[in-house]
Amino acid sequence: MRTFKGGKHVPDNKDLTQGLAIEQMPIILDYYVSLAQHIGKPAEAVVSAGDNVAEGQLIAKASGFISANIFSPVCGVVVGIEKRKNAQGATIDCIHIKSNGEQKVETLQPLSNPTREQIVARIAEAGIVGMGGAGFPTAVKVQPKDFVDTLIINAAECEPYLNCDNRLMIERAKEFIEGTKLLAKACNVERIFIGLEENKMEAYNTLVALDGVSGEKDAQPGDIVVMLLKKKYPQGAEKTIIYACTKRKVPCGALPASVGCIVNNVGTAYAVYDAVVNGKPLYTRVMTVSGRGINNPKNIQVRTGTPLTAIVDFCGGLKEDTAKLVSGGPMMGFSLADLDVCTTKTDSGFLALTSAEASTALPTECINCGRCASVCPMNLMPMYIDFYATCGDTENAVKYGACNCFECGTCAYVCPAKRPIVQSVRLTKMRLREKK
Numbered sequence: 118m119r120t121f122k123g124g125k126h127v128p129d130n131k132d133l134t135q136g137l138a139i140e141q142m143p144i145i146l147d148y149y150v151s152l153a154q155h156i157g158k159p160a161e162a163v164v165s166a167g168d169n170v171a172e173g174q175l176i177a178k179a180s181g182f183i184s185a186n187i188f189s190p191v192c193g194v195v196v197g198i199e200k201r202k203n204a205q206g207a208t209i210d211c212i213h214i215k216s217n218g219e220q221k222v223e224t225l226q227p228l229s230n231p232t233r234e235q236i237v238a239r240i241a242e243a244g245i246v247g248m249g250g251a252g253f254p255t256a257v258k259v260q261p262k263d264f265v266d267t268l269i270i271n272a273a274e275c276e277p278y279l280n281c282d283n284r285l286m287i288e289r290a291k292e293f294i295e296g297t298k299l300l301a302k303a304c305n306v307e308r309i310f311i312g313l314e315e316n317k318m319e320a321y322n323t324l325v326a327l328d329g330v331s332g333e334k335d336a337q338p339g340d341i342v343v344m345l346l347k348k349k350y351p352q353g354a355e356k357t358i359i360y361a362c363t364k365r366k367v368p369c370g371a372l373p374a375s376v377g378c379i380v381n382n383v384g385t386a387y388a389v390y391d392a393v394v395n396g397k398p399l400y401t402r403v404m405t406v407s408g409r410g411i412n413n414p415k416n417i418q419v420r421t422g423t424p425l426t427a428i429v430d431f432c433g434g435l436k437e438d439t440a441k442l443v444s445g446g447p448m449m450g451f452s453l454a455d456l457d458v459c460t461t462k463t464d465s466g467f468l469a470l471t472s473a474e475a476s477t478a479l480p481t482e483c484i485n486c487g488r489c490a491s492v493c494p495m496n497l498m499p500m501y502i503d504f505y506a507t508c509g510d511t512e513n514a515v516k517y518g519a520c521n522c523f524e525c526g527t528c529a530y531v532c533p534a535k536r537p538i539v540q541s542v543r544l545t546k547m548r549l550r551e552k553k
């Protein structure tokens with residue numbers, strides 16, 4: 118079984134939604150569509166209060182090289198541009214759209230047998246960004262300066278509880294593989310690996326049953342190869358999955374393209390299929406709503422800008438013993454103060470955790486046990502990063518690798534003193550940005 122050094126086996130808790138088919142979330146009345154659903158500059162609104170919009174209509178234009186177009190999730194009327202909180206607690210501009218129940222849908226022209234240039238242009242036009250959480254514009258990612266020879270589809274979905282990629286691969290396997298081939302053409306590579314954790318055998322068997330897709334043992338030249346990866350967190354981090362699939366090591370501070378690889382997520386490949394073959398821009402996505410604090414955990418297809426309150430209602434409401442709300446997975450997601458947040462293109466999950474599932478213990482002093490260092494997939498010394506960040510010594514926190522940390526949270530998970538190591542890393546990076 119392919120894997121990487123370090124990491125930790127964490128209970129995956131996927132059983133809550135693993136066998137549940139994707140449900141469509143019905144249209145609601147109010148949507149708040151964020152202009153900052155991607156890394157880079159927020160998009161610029163091209164609609165204003167009082168405008169009528171159709172589902173799929175462009176409502177905000179990318180405002181630079183690293184930015185992305187944004188589309189209306191429903192037919193309705195623009196109420197205005199309002200300031201709202203996002204999952205990270207920042208205040209951002211959102212376009213408030215009141216749906217009017219009409220069915221008018223605007224699509225782009227579907228493309229048949231497109232060239233590489235046409236696919237890249239369509240990915241940009243449809244506002245596609247990395248849907249695993251990073252939100253990096255995909256059109257930029259598929260055109261690196263370095264020579265690349267391998268596309269890796271990150272299907273590890275190693276975050277506990279989440280099943281959205283797993284369900285997409287099971288229920289829409291042909292479309293996902295079609296999207297993967299289009300992505301490979303956009304990247305100009307012929308070698309395609311799909312890295313999938315061993316706890317997704319139904320998805321594995323569904324994929325390898327398709328023409329031109331094989332497991333490692335049976336692969337013929339030209340096949341898309343599905344690689345089984347050991348179930349270990351963070352198997353789905355870019356650097357760890359590249360190592361597991363190709364044995365190539367991405368140097369500190371470098372991008373995957375520096376070792377000839379481009380990594381994209383399952384949802385992104387599916388969005389590329391939708392944009393090229395159906396002409397549908399990116400304004401819906403599949404997410405997992407789970408945790409023992411939610412009455413009816415589900416995998417749902419949701420429109421961007423949907424308030425979490427509506428999602429919670431659709432999933433039967435919260436149980437009384439809910440202790441923590443999380444946007445994303447429990448390892449890399451963000452704790453929410455309340456449900457006053459709306460979905461974006463990058464939201465793979467929402468969790469309501471009970472006190473039995475979520476740690477609410479306060480941090481104590483580091484006891485120098487070294488556990489954090491033993492699990493760090495980047496071979497860092499997380500205890501020193503935490504120590505120096507807490508002292509306000511940014512220089513030494515950087516010296517011990519804060520900038521090479523990809524914030525997987527494995528160190529904090531194993532820490533018996535419950536040190537907030539990831540927050541220390543983020544604080545250090547923030548202080549560095551301020552300095553610059």
Ligand code: SF4
Binds near residue numbers: 526527542
């Ligand atoms: S230091 Fe960073 S990369 Fe290493 S385990 Fe902690 S969060 Fe992950």
Ligand code: SF4
Binds near residue numbers: 482503534535536
């Ligand atoms: S795991 Fe926690 S207590 Fe142990 S060395 Fe690391 S920071 Fe200190």
